[in-house]
Amino acid sequence: MDIKILGPFAASMHEVSVLPSAAKPRQVLALLALHADRMVTVPTLMEELWGEAIPRSAATTLQTYILQLRRRIGEATCGRQAGREPKDVLLTRHGGYLLQVQPGQLDIQDFEQYAEDGRAACDAGRDEKGSELLRKALDTWRGQALVDVPVGGVLELEVLRLEEGRMATLERRIGADMRLGRHAELIPELTVLAAKYPMHENFCAQLMAALHGSGSSWRALEAYQRLRGTLVDELGLEPSRRLRNLHQAVLAGDQDLVTSSRGSALEAARAG
Template identity: 40%
Template sequence: MHTYVMQLRRLIGAATSATGERVDPKDVLRRDGGGYLLDAGPGRFDVAEYDRLAAEGHKAAQANDCLAAHARITAALNMWRGPAFADVQTGPRLSAEVTRLEESRKMLLERRIEIDLRLGWHHQVLGELAGLTTEHPSHEGLQALYIIALYRCGQRTRALAQCDQLRARMADEFGLDPLPAMAALRQAILVNDPALEDDTVWPLFVRRGRELQAKHVGVLP
């Protein structure tokens, strides 16, 4: 145990020296009762820093500060270097944390692309969305953002084809129809609805889809 602690402290010292910090490794990995405690301090755990940046990005998006939201969310996503805990043997508790982080990453990526569309950067995200929708063919949120980006880039026929492919895939693989918002989105493309240029275009069609569904079943949205 003492050998492992000594090696870890050496690695901690090298890592902090590389960043110009003056930190005593014995204060970071210190004795605590009958064992040792890792006390890295604020801003040094990547998971905590990722969660902080993600929360700030969501807050900025809710305040309609798109540039700040894009900066914070991009900074959070840039902290990823591969799968969560890729080199760690995981048990039940850590597996749950892996699932949380991976789902958070996917959701945050979708939010960042939505922000980019609100900023009018549809040309910049089109290629990224093409790859993501190929990787996640049944993820309706990403598919919707791709369809919107295609439409805004003047590719209306491809946008409609993407709608139809998603509907066929959902029916064949799951026996389901797409979300009502997708039907509202497809109809808007057919008539060149000006709402497709709205800053909050996908949330707008989510609301429209709920309204259409409510009318169909005869209940309030």
């Protein structure tokens, strides 16, 4: 089964969609896919579908959703995969259900593998390779995860986890590009990110370092003031000590911000 979660939800077998149109069966399939090859317990599935207001008919209704999913799997595999029944793809386990997928069939797994390999390459000082792998990880995303699936409390946390992973990978890839001296190339991307996430200190720090490294220190100072103004107005907080150190380093014309071979802009500023 080929499954795509990092964007609009898609699930198919032999190029035939097995994605149900009804909301709750889609939620069930999405949660099973997020935990592919691991059992999802019946209570977890019920919590996702109904929250705290679990009806008395929940167990029977859930079984109906599982049967609907197996029916769609059966229709997609009919005459194409002899000896493999729908119940061999969507398995019943004691206390729950498990969706089996093959390597390379789930975009989340591709993302996590590329991200892990990219992180390892950067940690080993191989920033060129790290940047390449981290870009591949980010390229697996086609938009907001499960953007067309109504999410309950369980899926909401899973989507948040995925988004945090994407953001961390993006920061790491920009950090690798920064260490490779690609400051001018990064400015347009970082300008958009800083505007989209006006209270995200690390994007602001990376933008400041890129601008400073490109000879636009005054624009780096403007970026700091914009973030500071937003933090003060929205939260009543000053920027972190690390970002204040970065601000002072730009004022002092410290080029170590952009020539440091390791760490993010905020980490470079920590020693300031």
